[in-house]
Amino acid sequence: MLAGTGTQPTGVACKSPQTQVSEIESYISRNGMQIGRIWLDIEPTSGECNAWNIGSSANTALARQYASIIRASSYNWGVYANGNQWSDMFGSRSVDIASDLPLWAVQFDRQPGVNTVTTFMGGWTTAYAKQYWLDTTLCGGGVDLNSFLG
Secondary structure, three states: OEOEOOEOOOOOEOOOHHHHHHHHHHHHHHOOOOOOOEEEEEOOOOOOOEHHHOOHHHHHHHHHHHHHHHHOOOOOEEEEEEHHHHHHHHOOOOOOOOOOOOEEEEOOOOOOOHHHOOOOOOOOOOOOEEEEEEEEEEOOEEEEEEEEOO
């Protein structure tokens, strides 16, 4: 789930964090989907409702709000994030948003294996998953390559 907030170009407010989380969880439940883990995507985007352009203090408060909501969920959640973007969003690599949740780390070094993650941020010292190759082709389609534990 790509986290976002703010106002759309049409002037319509983007959905609150609670509404976004509730809607994705309701969709999963209504459709009988078996989901092992939902990932909260914390990274800046150029699209509408981009949450991470409101200043480091407000970004931190918003990310912690999302973290609080997903911790209270009956679903298993984790955080997908790129250490290279963390300082720009939160003012420092050391800002801890949700280090108690599993991390899907982005480290584009083309080396598979979760144990090869060397770039941490936000209090994490281990990763659950690693995205190691961006925009490659597999079976005729564009994909990103990832490694996961277990």
